[in-house]
Amino acid sequence: MDMDMDDDYDPVWDRFSATQKLLELNTIGAVSNALERFEDLLHECRSDDLRVRDIIPHILLRLGREQECYDFLKWWANINDKDHFNGRYDWKDKTLPFLNVRGADPFEPLNKLSLKALSLSQLVALTLLKVRLCLDIEAYPDDYEFSGPYEPHPVNDRPVGRLVRAKMRTLSDMDEALDIHEALGMQYFRLGQMVNDSNPYLWALLVKQKYPSLPIFHPPRSKEEADLVLWQCLRAWQETTGAIGAIDEDRSEFTPVTGGTCGQEETEVLPRRRGTGSVFPKRFEPPKPTSEPAVLFRSTFTADYDHITTRFIHQDDDRKVLVYTDGACINNGQQEPCAGWAVVFAGPESEEAGIQTVVSGRLENKGPFGDDSVATSNRAELRAAIAALRVCDWKKEDFDSIVIATDSSYVVEGATSWAKGWVRKGWKTRVGDDVKNKDLWDLLLGEVERWEQQGLSVELWKIPRENNTDADTAAKHAARYETAIAEFKDITAASPQTDTFNGELVSCEIVDGEVLPRMLVLCLEYEFLFDSCFQSLISEIKSKAKMERATTPEAALAILGQKSPPSIILVADGGITREKGVREAVFDRLREGARVVLAGCFSGWVSPSEFEAFFSGLGLPWQCGSYQSATVIFRSAYLGDDLLSQLAPSYSQKALFLQ
Structure with a gap:
């Protein structure tokens, strides 16, 4: 059978x-x-x-x-x-x-x-x-x-x-x-x-x-x-x-256990070099004149030991990546112009997962080499193309070609054609005038040379405006709402929409016309105690930060799960040790560079076993020590001279100490 x-x-x-x-x-x-x-x-x-x-x-x-x-x-x-x-x-x-x-x-x-x-x-x-x-x-x-x-x-x-x-x-x-x-x-x-x-x-x-x-x-x-x-x-x-x-x-x-820069070690991580005129980007030629970038370069998941995200990768060549760039200027050619730029380098799947997809910024008042400038749409378009080449380490991601998709004829024609003549003529136009925006052209060509030496070729693709709406929207938003910047500053994929406070990059918000860092206060169990015992601290925080509270795990997870969540987290009671989801979300933010402060009622409402388990999750072998009065002396080796100069050299307190 x-x-x-x-x-x-x-x-x-x-x-x-x-x-x-x-x-x-x-x-x-x-x-x-x-x-x-x-x-x-x-x-x-x-x-x-x-x-x-x-x-x-x-x-x-x-x-x-x-x-x-x-x-x-x-x-x-x-x-x-x-x-x-x-x-x-x-x-x-x-x-x-x-x-x-x-x-x-x-x-x-x-x-x-x-x-x-x-x-x-x-x-x-x-x-x-x-x-x-x-x-x-x-x-x-x-x-x-x-x-x-x-x-x-x-x-x-x-x-x-x-x-x-x-x-x-x-x-x-x-x-x-x-x-x-x-x-x-x-x-x-x-x-x-x-x-x-x-x-x-x-x-x-x-x-x-x-x-x-x-x-x-x-x-x-x-x-x-x-x-x-x-x-x-x-x-x-x-x-x-x-x-x-x-x-x-x-x-x-x-484990990076100290607060920091939202994943970026410094705001200036790359040297700025002027192009020598030895290398120019090429014009990208699609297989058909009607080819659309979203079809030819599909959003594709990529992964390495640092992260999982998406990139726009060529359908027939997984070593060729595309980014969208755009620039915008309000009052272009008029009084008080302000411009912004944007680079879209990851697909919508990344955004849905809470991973950054866009970098954008206000066009700086000074160029990359210190030249004073007036904001124009052409400068903003150029600035976006430069940012595309500095936003990520494309070679580290195993790409050997990058295509910058832009709706700017000025950038595409200038970089692939006009610049060759400008270089031969000592940066003069056909009629003998100085080339406008030479500082940005210098840096753009310098970036092309830098990548050429590392084995990455640069191509430019002039695309229709309707295919560039995401970058256009982000650039206009940056021009209209982001704070004016004096000096040229890199914003990388590791530093999602941030500003600088005391040398530290933090998530920020505009409050009454003033840019303030965002702070999340977790009061999951004893909000009334925090309010009654720490009113002066609360008032001081509100004067210097945009304070947001979460009194339930659901509210905490909603805020922590935002695309650009607060980069300062104040844990005001012991509830975090008993809410696993919130605890892991806070740990994730800490590893991404957020500053987490344990204060308020935290030490008074956590058992020794909960205390040790909490820090063990961070790889820290800390245990509860004694609860006593003592004089604490600050040490510059740990706090740094700048912070130490703003504090008293010592103070007396009754507190729980670690061992």
């Missing part, structure tokens, strides 16, 4: 599941057998729908096969970079080289790998490999005899891997070893930060060493994703003496 197979039966999945269970036996034989089976699955299906590539590196480390682990990771990191298949590796073509890296240098700099091509699990494996190399070198005594006749043997009981043993045999003294150790330490620290940025739960869960069950769903940056990676890697870490201890000691440093 014939029997029909179950439609849901998948022999490959059954083999994969059985091999996963084999790992749980946790013997050398079982682990070795599992490795062979996983490798068979990977070679049968190179595209690796089951993500076997995330499991194999950890098994190789468990078996002491560190060289093979690094070769494996380097192949996956670089197979689609510009020096190999440039994003076009055909996973179905089994005649192409596969996992053919052999003898790569595990001590080499991280820039030898395209790290963002690695998954979170692979980054964790690479981190462990670097930790092992560091710890192995540390195992050698300072007085180790390099010229001795025998293979080096550390004096302690820690087993040293073959990679470091072989490396030490090539060195002549301990100074060389210490230099290598220092370089490895910096690599480990960078990887630790990258992992933490990619998933803030992972290191804290690793330190707890609780073996998780396999999650069914594991979205990016979730605890479930951390559980999946932990299932894959925990035993490799546990079997590496000292590795988890190193993470436990350093993990608080992986």
Whole structure:
């Protein structure tokens, strides 16, 4: 009798599941057998729908096969970079080289790998490999005899891997070893930060060493994703003496726990260079005159270890990205003109997810090289094109061509045609007049040269105005509503619509004609106590900030989920420790650069266990100390001289102290 197979039966999945269970036996034989089976699955299906590539590196480390682990990771990191298949590796073509890296240098700099091509699990494996190399070198005594006749043997009981043993045999003294150790330490620290940025739960869960069950769903940056990676890697870490201890000691440093700049370290992150006239942008030629940018460059999700967002990527070339730019000027050519510019660099899906899609700004009174200027629509259009080239690190995102889509004939014709003649004539027009807006043309051509040297070509596409409505709206809004700016200032994708207060970029709002930073006050449980006990503080805050309150978790999440939420958060009671959703949203804002202040009734309404669990979620091993009166002395090493000059050198208080 014939029997029909179950439609849901998948022999490959059954083999994969059985091999996963084999790992749980946790013997050398079982682990070795599992490795062979996983490798068979990977070679049968190179595209690796089951993500076997995330499991194999950890098994190789468990078996002491560190060289093979690094070769494996380097192949996956670089197979689609510009020096190999440039994003076009055909996973179905089994005649192409596969996992053919052999003898790569595990001590080499991280820039030898395209790290963002690695998954979170692979980054964790690479981190462990670097930790092992560091710890192995540390195992050698300072007085180790390099010229001795025998293979080096550390004096302690820690087993040293073959990679470091072989490396030490090539060195002549301990100074060389210490230099290598220092370089490895910096690599480990960078990887630790990258992992933490990619998933803030992972290191804290690793330190707890609780073996998780396999999650069914594991979205990016979730605890479930951390559980999946932990299932894959925990035993490799546990079997590496000292590795988890190193993470436990350093993990608080992986998290940016101080307030800052909304994801941007400085407002000025790039030098400004004048173009030499050696490189000019090209005119983008669409396949048809009627081609629309929204069809040719569709909004596509992209991801790296820092974030998930969208970019407008060419339908036939995933290394070509498009941005929309526009400029606008109110009272153009009249008295008191004011202009704005905008760059749209991500699709609506990003906006729906609360991720920035546009940067915009008021046209500055001075140009990039200090020249005084009068606002015009032409200057605003040029300024937008410059911003498009400075808004993101396009090469870091693996693009090799950027198309600036604008409805400005002035920008397109000027950059691709007129500028060539201007340069030849010493920046004079055909009739001998000085070229207008030379400072912006200089910087635009300088940006084109800068990117050309890094392997990114720049093209300009003149598009109809009706295809550029988002950038047009944002530019007009910036011209009409944003605060006048004297000096040229970069606004990047890491700094969504901000202003500067005391050197710090913060989310702001115009109140009675004055730009004020926005502050969210969380009073989830004891608003009446906060009002009655801290009235003077409230009055002081209202004089310097736009204060918004949230007294329910729903209200807090609504404000924190805004596209540009407040960048200062005052936690006024202990409710945040008992509201997981709000707590995680605040932690996310903190990691993005917000300043979070715990004050008011917080310490008085939180138990020691809640207190410790709260800070543990940030990777901070802080515990409740004593509640006592004491004199607090400020230290410039922590506060900085500018802030310290505005405060009394010390003050007395009765408070809960940390330990």
